[in-house]
Each structure stands twice: as C-alpha cells, then as structure tokens.
Amino acid sequence: MSMTNGDRLRIGLVGCGNISLAYLLNAEMFDGVSVTACADLSQAAARARGDAFGLKVMGTDEILVSPDVDLILNLTVPAAHYDISRRALEAGKHVFTEKPLSTNTTDGRALVELARAKGLSIGSAPDTFLGAAGRHARRLIEDGAIGRPVTGTAFMMGRGMEHWHPDPGFYYQPGGGPVMDMGPYYLSMLVNLIGPVRRVQALATSAHAERELSAEGPLKGTTIPVGTPTSVSSLLDFAGGAQVTFVTSWDVYRHTNRQIELHGTEGSIGLPDPDNFSGIVSLSERGAPWADLDTAGLPFGALNWPREAPDRGNYRMLGLADMATALIEGRPARASGDLALHVLEIMESILKAAETGQPVEVSATECQPAIFSEDDAKRLLS
Incomplete structure (x- = not known):
C-alpha cells in the first residue's frame, strides 16, 4: 500500500x-x-x-x-x-x-x-518488550551474559480489579482472568528473550466464588460472580530447552517475588514489570552480587507517564512505529501478528492444561522478534 x-x-x-x-x-x-x-x-x-x-x-x-x-x-x-x-x-x-x-x-x-x-x-500490543528494559535484557542474553537459559520464574500477582475498577465484572468471566488480561505482557517479553514455547502444564484455582466491589462508584459493596480461575500456576517448556514457572494471581495481598528472573549456565538476570517499558534490569554473573542498571537513560526508558507526575515509562505506539519502518524496509515488524498469535495460543493452552490436568502442546512457530538495537530505537525518534 x-x-x-x-x-x-x-x-x-x-x-x-x-x-x-x-x-x-x-x-x-x-x-x-x-x-x-x-x-x-x-x-x-x-x-x-x-x-x-x-x-x-x-x-x-x-x-x-x-x-x-x-x-x-x-x-x-x-x-x-x-x-x-x-x-x-x-x-x-x-x-x-x-x-x-x-x-x-x-x-x-x-x-x-x-x-x-x-x-x-x-x-x-503489547510492545513493551521493545522498551529500554526489554532491549537491554535481550542484548545481555544474546551476548551470553547468563549463558544458555535453563530455568526461570515469572510472577504477576495482586488483589484483582474490584479495588479500583468501578465495574470489573468482565475481568472475572471466561476471556478475562489474570492469564488472559496480563499474560500478554509477560509472555511477549519471555518469547522476545528466549524464543517460542512448545508445551505447557498448569494448575488453577480461585480464592472466592464471588468478589465484593470496593472501588468507588454505584456498584460499591455489591458482589460479582467469578467464572474463570483467579490463580493459575503454569510451567512453560520453551523450544530452546528452558523451563519457566509462570504464576498469575488476583488472590495475593503482598509478595516479594521479582516479576521475571531467568537463570542460565553462566548467571542470572532479573527484569522489572513487563507492563512498563523501563525499570531496573539486574545481572548476576556466576553468582556475583546483583548489578543493577536503571534503564531510564536509554531511548524509550525515561519516566513519562502520567504526564502531570511521571512514575513510569509508557511508550505505547512504539510497536506501530516499528511496523511503519518495517513496511518501508520490507522486513517483519517486531510486535507482529505471529508473535501475538503465539502468545494467545500459549494463554489458551495454559487454561486448557489447568482444566484438563494434562500437558498441552503449543504450535511450533518462528516468532521471536528480531533484536531491537539502541541504534534502531534512536532512528524511530523524530
């Protein structure tokens, strides 16, 4: 076109x-x-x-x-x-x-x-993996900083939506839940870092059959039914051999788990919330103390949102800007339909595995995005 x-x-x-x-x-x-x-x-x-x-x-x-x-x-x-x-x-x-x-x-x-x-x-979307934290972590892994990825953890845990959303009923029905709602951020980041998933196993439960709304609004104090699991623990078997435990829950008051940690034959790496574009990336080489890098100084890393009092990086539109360049250059976009389809299939497979108690195979696919370098990022800026 x-x-x-x-x-x-x-x-x-x-x-x-x-x-x-x-x-x-x-x-x-x-x-x-x-x-x-x-x-x-x-x-x-x-x-x-x-x-x-x-x-x-x-x-x-x-x-x-x-x-x-x-x-x-x-x-x-x-x-x-x-x-x-x-x-x-x-x-x-x-x-x-x-x-x-x-x-x-x-x-x-x-x-x-x-x-x-x-x-x-x-x-x-999500295109958050193209932000400063995702780029830096991908570069470290590609450069062999942790060796061959072997295992890891990813935690998305909190108290759910009824504490801030005035009408959160849809979050607690099929198609919602913590896996489908927040899973894309974590899974897109993991596939960006270590490639596609080939099989999943999972268990699921829910703390409550109903949730009471505490957010301000006309529905405050009423209850909503829960029709989808609110705590799901899964094991992701990646095509490259790594195995990552992925836990999503809206039944947790407080925790100290890092959002993503990956461990390889030469070291470990920790990432911030993949719903954001930046934050602290930590590296431990062969058991050395964690070395932290604040990625706010890299392109698409500065705190810019909300505009009146920024406390996080929000660069939504980055994936679309990369797509525009990809169309001109005749290459695949990084936040591609193939990546999004793979992530969607992983999420469905997690829920199916939890329901059936059986492992679920995920379609083989080549969808790991091309490396997004610092020079690539700078070229997109006006």
Whole structure:
C-alpha cells in the first residue's frame, strides 16, 4: 500500500477510550506515523479526541474503507478486536491492535492468515518488550551474559480489579482472568528473550466464588460472580530447552517475588514489570552480587507517564512505529501478528492444561522478534 503523506503511515484510530490518549500523545515523537482520523461507537468520545488532536472524525464503517487511511489502529474492547481487524484487512488496510490479537486462537490465526494472503501487515500490543528494559535484557542474553537459559520464574500477582475498577465484572468471566488480561505482557517479553514455547502444564484455582466491589462508584459493596480461575500456576517448556514457572494471581495481598528472573549456565538476570517499558534490569554473573542498571537513560526508558507526575515509562505506539519502518524496509515488524498469535495460543493452552490436568502442546512457530538495537530505537525518534 502506498503512503501519500511522505513516508508517514496514515493511521485511522478506532476506539477512543482511555488507552487512546497514550497512543495519540506518543505518536508525536515518531517520524513514521501520523494519526489522521478517529472513530468510536460513542460520537462524543470520537469528537473529544478529534478536537483535542486535530483528527477527522468518521463513523466506523467510513474509516475502515477510507482511501486516506493506510492502517487501522484497533483500540476497541477485546470482544470487538476480531471483527474490526478483519474488516480493516478486507478493506486493504494494515492493522495494529491492542492486546489480545483476538479472544481465541482460531480467530487470531484467521486474522494472521488473512493479512498474509492480502500482502498486508498485522501487529499487536503489547510492545513493551521493545522498551529500554526489554532491549537491554535481550542484548545481555544474546551476548551470553547468563549463558544458555535453563530455568526461570515469572510472577504477576495482586488483589484483582474490584479495588479500583468501578465495574470489573468482565475481568472475572471466561476471556478475562489474570492469564488472559496480563499474560500478554509477560509472555511477549519471555518469547522476545528466549524464543517460542512448545508445551505447557498448569494448575488453577480461585480464592472466592464471588468478589465484593470496593472501588468507588454505584456498584460499591455489591458482589460479582467469578467464572474463570483467579490463580493459575503454569510451567512453560520453551523450544530452546528452558523451563519457566509462570504464576498469575488476583488472590495475593503482598509478595516479594521479582516479576521475571531467568537463570542460565553462566548467571542470572532479573527484569522489572513487563507492563512498563523501563525499570531496573539486574545481572548476576556466576553468582556475583546483583548489578543493577536503571534503564531510564536509554531511548524509550525515561519516566513519562502520567504526564502531570511521571512514575513510569509508557511508550505505547512504539510497536506501530516499528511496523511503519518495517513496511518501508520490507522486513517483519517486531510486535507482529505471529508473535501475538503465539502468545494467545500459549494463554489458551495454559487454561486448557489447568482444566484438563494434562500437558498441552503449543504450535511450533518462528516468532521471536528480531533484536531491537539502541541504534534502531534512536532512528524511530523524530
């Protein structure tokens, strides 16, 4: 597809909710992308974003076929991801979608195959692994700092959503839960670091049959049913031979586990929260004391969010900017549909293994992103 706005990919944003603000603000830092139009089921939401950022406001049907749009940025709710992405691809548009790629592997694979058949690119969040912490950790592993990865742990644990979200019922039903909601950040990072998964085993449980809402709002004090496991322990068997224990839970008050640690034949590495783009990366070579590096000084590492009082790095749009460059250079994007599909299949396989008590094989795939160097990162900046 030609891009008539210089070398900038003309983006039509569908879904003008909270997450769209980060994408729109961050778009300004990249040379290769230009958000030009927006749409939402709520005309008021679309108008608010359009007025704030100088975007043309369109209906959803209109934006998906507009000749002035090269790519659809799909920021709708997960249940709508498949339909919007499919319609965009059928209209000849590239697609970048918020996570997950789709709500199930069958639909996700259909999207990837449709994009391939039409010669289009499809990518998906999360792109946090492209941030400063993920890049630095990948470089250390590639340089042999921990030798051959052998084992590791990943922990995503907290108290759930009812303490801050005014209406969190959907988080506790099939398609939600800690695996499907937060798993993409951890699994995308792990696949980036050590490659694809070939098999999983898992156990699951739930602390409560109902959850009481404590967040401020009209539903405070009411209860919601729990229809999906809220604590899931899995063992990931990677194609390269490493085995990583991955625990996700919304039943934990407090813990001291590092989000990700990997241990190899020559040392160990620790990473910060993969929902963020930066943080402390720790390295222990052959048992030496941990050496910590704050990645805030690297590209896409500085604390920038929220804008009024930054306490973390948030560079959503980075994966899409890389996709824009990939289209020009004729190479695969790093936050690719293949990666997102593999992560989606891992998550489904974890839940299936927990339900059946049996190991589940994961499709063999070559989806580990190409290394994203510091020079690559700098070239994307305006």
